[in-house]
Amino acid sequence: MTRLTRMRFRNQAGWRDAPARLAASALAVLLPALFLGLATLSGPARAEVRIDITRGNIEPLPIAVTDFFGVAPEEAALGAQISDVVRANLERSGLFKPLDKRAFIQTAASVDVSPRFSDWRIINAQALANGAIAIQPDGTVRVEMRLWDVFSETYMDGAAFSSERSNWRRIAHIVSDRIYQRITGEGGIFDTRVVYVAESGPKDRRVKRLAIMDQDGANHRFLTDGTSLVLTPRFSPAQQEITYLSYFNDRPRVYLFDLQKGRQELLGEFPGMTFAPRFSPDGNSVVMSHAREGNSDIYVMDLRSRNPIRLTSHPDIDTSATFSPDGSQITFESDRSGSQQIYVMDSDGRNQQRISFGRGRYATPVWSPRGDLIAFTKQRSGRFHIGVMRPDGSGERLLTESFLDEGPTWSPNGRVIMFFRQEPGEQGGVALYSVDVTGYNLRRVVTPGDASDPAWSPRNR
Template sequence: MRLKLLLATAAALAMSAPMLAQAQVLGPGPAATAPTQDVVVDEGVLKPFQIAIAPFSGPNGSEVSGVLTGDLTRSGYFEAISPRSFIETGLTLNNAPNFPQWTQIGAQAVLYGSVTPRPDNRNDYGFRLYDPYRQCQLVSYNFTATPEQWRRVAHKIADVVYQRMTGESGFFDTRIIYVAESGTELNRLSRLAIVDQDGYNPVFLTGGEEIILTPRFSSNPDEITYMALGKDYSRIYLYNLSTGRRESLGEFDGQALAPRYSPDGSKVAFSIIRGGNTDVYVMDLRSRQLSRLTSDPGIDTSPSFSPDARQIVFNSDRSGTPRLYVMNTDGSGQRPISRGGGSYTAPSWSPRGDLIAFTKSSGGRFSIGVMGTDGSGERSLSSSYFEEGPSWAPNGRYIMFSRQTRGGNTNLWMVDLSGRVIAQSGYQGRGSDPAWSPLLDAAPVNLGRSQGPDSCPS
């Protein structure tokens, strides 16, 4: 498809350049209203793909179409054609589109579907995606789910469409864990919170009695770890989002901070401050055995595993300025990789394994950047007065981070790997320290191929 070529070109140019029982649903206000945001795309590099998304028929059909439109548009690689320009209406799954009527309005793809109630009180959500220029079907699926699951189904349809059109895995059926902020600078309240990636369904998971820092997902989207500071303690917790069970990693001789799971979820790496020194440790969650990985006099913190679990990237000021280092997971082979000026913090290894994201401060500004795992090819994706804490989408193409304006609030933002698609995230409330979940499990949504074979070559 043409969009695959556009994505490949943009990437090449860029390289060269049931919820917890005690959970509280957020009340009315900006965090709970329909999120809106502007997406900036540098059209000199990438012209968004023109897609016509016809309103789905049946219960919640128009709402499903609306979520699809929001998801695909927010990716930066699609532009939804206004339904007011549609010539053909009333599309059904039993018929192909009238192709000339869609090419006439410039549609490079046509997406339509239906929501059909079933006798078992569930719905079938069927859809078709066509290329009107080649006059062939790109993909067709049917999801079965309860009526309450319509938003998740819409995200899953968006994932299928995104993958078929770009060749990349989707990222829409995901959630964001973050630190929700409220109050004033001198009396700030922080709570652990979670929200769908498009900004809907935000929920508080803690009540504000503790200061919450660095929440992170396991490879299991129901498991997270985070740091909590109380009046007389600091603890690292493991937290199950389905059951609400919270478990402390234990008491340490010193303050523990910046936890992060290993790729298989069997270990947690973090730092401990002891006697004025900060080093990286790793704990096996089955045996609870703790191993020390660094012993340098400097501050070694923010460990992040490579996806193959063979290496860890961390930041250290052992050379006098915070820089990024990589080591083997047994602590051997420690070596610096960052080479530029300024301070490097908060490294995060891409799920693809090829890049490391980081926060950099230099010249009075902060930026979110990426570099190769050996430090090569460093480039900035976003820069502003203050931003930090990059977290990768599960497809390794987008990064979420927090940004603060001078004298203003801190919000969640998103940038793609080209640095040319950037937007405030769907969640419009105050928040920091975001972490992107893996793709959610298929249950309770059932997926089945339907409506005949695809006729367009890939």
């Protein structure tokens, strides 16, 4: 309990209340199907169990997550499923160590009574999450959760959620985010999705399909049938659309895919190839590259007027543009200096400045949602790395190394980076991985088959 130090409140005002507000408003707006009845019983702020996510290689916090209590067998079964998902989420984050439920002295019980903390101290649980589930007469489920600090014997957080029963996994992710937020002080990452390129077949005739799944791999589905080669999908901020490259009719161009309607639409009529698209943070425009007669430059297109504006006009390759989270700047890569390097410019194309000066090539810059870092792919001495640097180019840190690591994408809280790793050789596979921005907790992201070009969604869909 000592290492868990009760401490280090970050002095950002109001962090404690922010997650609850965020969850309530975003959910109400974006997912009307999930009615959120929030019973936040905000406890008093005291020294309490807490993880400082900014430190690398921390000891995972032992947490007990009980099977959520249900009276009817049907409810109890669903409660156990929800808790399984919560435990798996917390474990994968690398920040928590969910304890084996077989060691629990108390089993699932009503949330209305205070837990016997001594029973949880014996198994060294530092935090306890329990909950209850009830299936309502109208068929919806109501899930209540409580979070407790075992050593200081205090109530930390509580919330209740109601939704269609089919949304139970989503409830589990929201519960997981709630625990993560309360204990780390950071926004959650579990109620998110990943869109990526599913690969199959021999490497010289690779079939590539757009696929989408929850961050834990559940609810996987393919969005395209593989007839056309597709690359580099990216979410719109509201997650209703994906922009990507398709070789539809053997012409590589940028498209929009409407997730609700399941339709794809060509974005703009350019002579030549368009590629490397990304939405602006307000979702109103897409920045992309346009190649014509051997020269790639960066354009931004307003999605209403469909009027393209050219931002760079350099005879060398300018590509892989991404907006800063406030939309005021764009980072991109260019080989105008003789090799690939990272640049930053204002979002109208002015003030183009190189920020990477280390040895090697720098590519695919992506601005963190927090604004504090730019993630990139670095190529040096025949090896590939995922790394981060500050937007002024200082503080470069390499997080990974392999034969080929490429294409970083940020978790919505800016603490985790997903990318893809390709193994060498004819049979070398390609898979998604995630790593904390501290450089720790490298993990393979499970997909049904080979996978590349991941894009992590914003929080809440």
